[in-house]
Amino acid sequence: MKFSENWLRQHVSTTASHDELVDTLTAIGLEVEEVTRIGDGLDNVVVSRIVSAAKHPEADRLQVCQVDAGGDDLVQIVCGAPNARAGLMAPLAKVGAVLPGGMKIEAAQLRGAESFGMLCSAKELGTDSDASGLLELPADAAPGTPVGDLLGLPDSAIEIKLTPNRADCYGVRGIAFDVAAAADAAVSGFIVEPVEARIEDALSIHLDAGADAPRYCGRVLRDVDATARTPLWMAERLRRSGVRPVSLLVDVTQYVMLELGQPMHAFDRDLLSGGTVGVRRARAGERLKLLDGRDAALDPQFLLVTDADAPIALAGIMGGFDARVTEATRSVFLEAAHFAPAAIIGRSRKLGLHTDASHRFERGVDPELPRIAIEYATALILDAAGGSAGPVVEAALHEHLPQPQPIVLRRARLARVLGIEVPGARVERILRALGMQVEALEEGWQIIAPSRRFDIAIEEDLIEEVARIHGYDNIPTTLPSGASRLAAPSETLVDAADIRRHMAARDYLEAINYAFVDGDLLDSWSASERAVVIANPLSVELGAMRTMLLPGLVSALGRNAARQQSRVRLFETGNVFTAADGVAPLHTQRVAAVACGDALAEQWAQPSREVGFHDLQGDLESLAALSGASLAYETAVAPWAHPGRCARVFRRNSAGERQPLGWIAQLHPRLLQALEIDVDVIGFELDLEPLQARPVPKASGRSRYPSVRRDLAFVLPEGVPWGDVARTIRAAAGPVLRDLVLFDRYQGKGVESGCKSLAMGLILQEESRTLVETDVDRVVASVTSAMLSDHAARIRD
Template sequence: MQFSEQWLRQYVNPALDSEALGHALTMAGLEVEGLDAVGAAFSKVVIGKIISADKHPDADRLQVCKVDVGATEPLQIVCGAQNARVGLKAPCALVGAKLPGFDIKEAKVRGVESFGMMCSAKELGLAEESSGLLELPEDAIIGQDIREFLDLNDKLFTLKLTPNRSDCLSILGVAREVSALTGAVLTLPQSESVTASAGAKKQVVVQQSAECPRYTGRFIREVNASAVTPAWMVRRLERGGLRSISAIVDVTNYVLLEMGQPLHAFDAAKFQGDVQIRFANPKEQIQLLNQQQVELHPDMLVIADDTGAIALAGIMGGASTAVSDTTRDIFLESAFFTPEVIVGKARRLGLSTDSSYRFERGVDYGNTLFALERATALIQAICGGEAGEITEVLAPLPVRKPVTLGMTKLVSVLGISLDEATVERLFNQLGFHYENKAGVFTVTPPSYRFDISIEEDLIEEVARLHGYDNIPAIAPQDIVTMLPSSEGTLSRKWLSDILTGSGYQEIVSYSFVDESWEKELLGNPESIPLKNPIASNMSVMRSGLWGGLLDTLVYNLNRKQDRVRLFEIGATYARSAKGYHETTRISGLAYGDANPEQWAESAREVDFFDVKAEVDMLTNGRAEYRAAQHAALHPGQSAQVYLNGVAIGWIGKLHPKWQQHYQLARGAVLFELDVAPLLESSVARYVAVPKFPPVRRDLAVVVDEKVSVRALLKTMTEANIQYVYDIALFDVYRGKGIAENKKSLAFLVLMQDTQKTLTDAETDAAMSALVELIVRQHDAELRK
């Protein structure tokens, strides 16, 4: 929102200079993004009138002019501008004037004395280019300071408004805010109701009253559409960021900037039938004022006549009914369209207009009729014409529901003591209607404040007007106590410490990933799409972490890092018939040599079992691995990881097709596990240190290749055979003496009794029980 300071001070003039006013607005939440002077700094430039212009005796392109600057005698000035002529009024820099980049002194130009300089807009710093002297109107007063005449001592404020403060998208809205902040008197623009002198009245049919609950319009006949827009209005428009187009359009834009109410003027002669407010018909088209031909969607509200759509409601008018210099009769429209029906429509068509920007955020529906009267009066003052009666179609308007504010809540949130009288004063400054009963305020927001809907909004208003800098910064105080920590639950840092201690580096990647990763890399056809992705390659939520690890691997390889260890702990997302689910997982990747390069050990590539060792540490050796296939993993080198009989993740070597896809020279090994099961831990229990020595026995058995070591260990340990407290594998043998598809496994068995030394009979009985168990359940044979 950009506006002229002088225009603002016409409605409210606080005793603050420009910088102080800007600071007050910023501290109240209306950030002043820019405060710039309208014109460059210069001095001693007045309005001069050329009273004679004679050819220079020694230069064909120069003239020796006599210029009246309001002094006793005219000045002699040599001028080379093409448009210099007798009777022209233009800026004249006097001797001693300081212009942008140079000073004016007495000089001789080709032998003729010159006591000043006639100026163009470029020389005054008002334009980048100019073709001649800046021509001034006939009513310009000779000798008047040009800065005063052109209001060049004005400054431009640029506000960076948040979307909820649509009430400040006008001079009137900002003036209300300044009045509330400073207590300065607010002088509203005056416009008495225009007397209807023309009998014409247009029939208006509003088919979508919910989307357009208020529509007003009137005929203005016999206007002079070619009238010249007053210079003061042109200046205010330009300083508000709008260019002058024509008198009638300029008036509608002026009221837009002044009151925040978009208006539109139609050429009444181009109307066919009644005015209709309806949704667009299927495949209906319209040519807009910018000459853009668009196909409308059925959810777009239009202004139409019997021929079809003639304007896109709240966004832009149509070319078919545009006002031109030959227009004689106009139909002036002022309406309220709900934000919901306007929002997003302009963007869908690649448009951005001042009208849609305001309607999307909310326009004051209580100001619709007054804005029409204001625009009518300005049009009549500039273009003449006779106004007809106002046609108004009114439906139930949005209800501004009362909002309650309790003093207890206010003091609790702000942390300062305020009395009820102070709060009442602040609400009065804001123009809020309220009731106060026992310290509970019931406030009815005005029609222009769309942002007041909950108690916290009122607390913010009180804080803004009281002054954020008047609220002391008090450090919070609390009693610091140690939080409880369950021995049955480990921390995520414990997992990170294990992997960082093994040479892994942690990464953090986006939760938004490419849809192809989900479908092809992770084999997930039911990915969760984002409604508004930040990029085309980040369109779905991830169900696994491997995509980010592989991308980071490629990034490191491209920077000559040939040995990479990465891990990530992050959320993954899935959906089912019951809804969406979020699971925290830990994932790792190993690439390159198993160990850093060194002289004492031969180089070898990292393999499945190297990474399995890390997974065993993460699971405290409790993991069980079952061969299974995954879309991202090598079919013969992948397994699903189980903990307590429940699948918690995967481990395996990257599939050759993905190795080729990522252009990896060597294979990568990956794993991914659910974090929650890994953090479960049994509470440590004290066991007395035995006084008697343990007994070791070795057990060698022959089993089928398909029988896993873990299955044998599980069978023997879960049997809880008396005296047996530890069993471990120490040898695997295949070869001579062992049948094909068989293998020999050797286990050490440790036995102990805490009360006495074990006898041979007791250890033999325990070993016999173990042998009988594995023979029966796994068809094992004692190795001979």
């Protein structure tokens, strides 16, 4: 929000200096980002009238002007401005003046003609960037009047940075209340007298958008001179607020918005064909040509202002092109409305627009302002352009208008939160200065916030207001008292930081990706089912919440691989999100890792080889060992995984039950091609919570009796996975089996085609006695029988 300091001081009577005012604004949370001084050093610049302008005898582009500067004699000025003409009122820098840019004015001869000063443009005065011609002053200005007095100079353009909750400060008058409260000053009265209706012309108003548009005011003005110039004082305030004057009708609506915070719009009444103006939701497929010339495609999310049901404006955002005011306009329909923030938020961004109106409506505009704004704008237009006004027509759905609710502020609660006792009189002074209704109670105060303060809803909001205006510097810094309760880490849970450190120790780099991803990326992974779509994304590329960690990790891997990084190993821990019917999206914390390139970093001790499925499986087993988890694998199929190189991962408990953890797989070549990655990529993704669970360690003695090992080699079909074999052997051997080790896999001579030989060691041990040969033979026979029945396996000869 940018505004003129003098304009603000018109609304709040404070004796604070410029620097004190700027410091006060920042101290109360209205952070000052930039201050531009305007009009310093204009002491010797006065209003002048060009009496005559004759062509210079020696230069085609120069004129010799005789200028009335308020003295007894005319002053001769040589001027090259294209708009210099007899009768023009313009600023004159006298001899001896020093202009803001440092130019010192001296008497001079230009092509043989004497010049005793300089007629100035707005740029030369430092009030604007316009250097196309002389600054044209009002015709009724008195020659010799200091230009500073006429233009309200010196002044400052102050730009403040507002947080989204302070929508009330998007008008100069809203800022004035905060300044008045902080500076112990008073806000000047602002009474808008209703303009008498002298004509009966009026349009009826129909509201058909419910709570989205609960109030709409309109008024017809006739016989308006749209070519009238914007008053100089208004144009200057607009310029210092960062708005370039366009035309009187447009400038008035902009001026009212900047002063009061209420967006407005002016339509050409003669271009409206019906007798009814309405507000409704857009229909699917409707289009509207906007003021900037673009053709907007609409859907039912947008609100429209209509003329006999035909769209004429995008409500709360921008007017339509076909009903715009021009210099040919003679009849005007002024509108001011209240639109609910939820009905405007994100709509302008959806069209690639950002307007002052939408910026304010998105944050909340005082619902009581529309009629005041209409009356104020009417008076400004009629004063400058003449004409007659019709009656103000208002339509309101009072049940949908925001109603400020009383809030109790307790003295004890205020003192407890702030840590200091703020005198009651000071609290009341602050709250009343902010425009609140204050009623004293035994335990504190009952407060009703003004309708413009959308951010005041609970007691803590009032405490914040008191602290902000009383001054954070007046609240002492104290350390909290009492003992802190330290939370001991749980023995039954592996800390997430330990998991990250372990992955880093396994030669992986940690990556942190956005939880927002491109919906097309999820589609390419076939992972968009139940994805949470963002209604108001920061960009198209961040339009959905991720349902997997792997897409982001693989994209990061691809960017590294495209930049000559041949060996990439990344991991990430973070949340994934899935939509749930009728409740908030579900989020699950996961850990994922990806790898490509060489299995080992470049070195001399071992030959180079590409990372394989079992390398990543080894890293996964190492990670599971942190919690003592025993993993099981099951062949699976996933749309993003390589056929035959994908497995579901389970955590197996002591009872043999399996809990799903996630996936480990090599990525499908088609997916890699779509992602433009030309290396093989292997990855895993697991739910973090079940992986972190760790049983409490229990001390137990080792068996006093020796173990027995029996090595067996089975020939079985090639398609039988080792996980199934291990489960069969553990079930058949029973509790006497202490460990099972696979030490050889063979295919070739002596083993029929389509089969494989697996050689394994069975380590057997009892707690209470020494195993004898018959015990071992019984276990081997049981295992052999189970392998035959479950997997058609036989003992290898």
